[in-house]
């Protein structure tokens with residue numbers, strides 16, 4: 001599965017802890033991230049991460065484009081609900097595309113833990129059906 005990982009600055013340490021704790025699950029999948037988040041995850045856990053632009057420079061939009069193409073299967077986005085972001089419209093657009101395309105999305109660690117365990121039990125394998133269908137048209 002293709003998993004997008006994103007964390008705002010005050011949530012980056014949570015993301016590092018999360019990806020390190022669930023490293024054995026994450027290493028079975030393909031990881032994508034906004035620029036700074038991806039670098040920190042890789043440096044802390046050694047997991048390979050494809051990095052897009054930093055969020056304020058368009059990284060959220062790049063991940064959104066992957067979602068629009070049915071190329072992203074899950075989004076874990078640790079948002080900072082207490083700090084205004086200059087690229088708020090990009091963040092809203094990314095979450096909107098998750099809803100448009102029925103992409104499992106967690107915006108905090110409590111939800112992300114449930115989702116990552118479900119992933120490991122194969123409960124998100126239906127995404128492969130969606131992608132196969134897209135390849136046929």
Ligand SMILES: O=C(CO)COP(=O)(O)O
Pocket residue numbers: 006007008009033034035036037038053054055056059060091
């Ligand atoms: O701002 C972000 C998401 O909206 C995250 O971007 P960085 O991972 O580059 O800090």
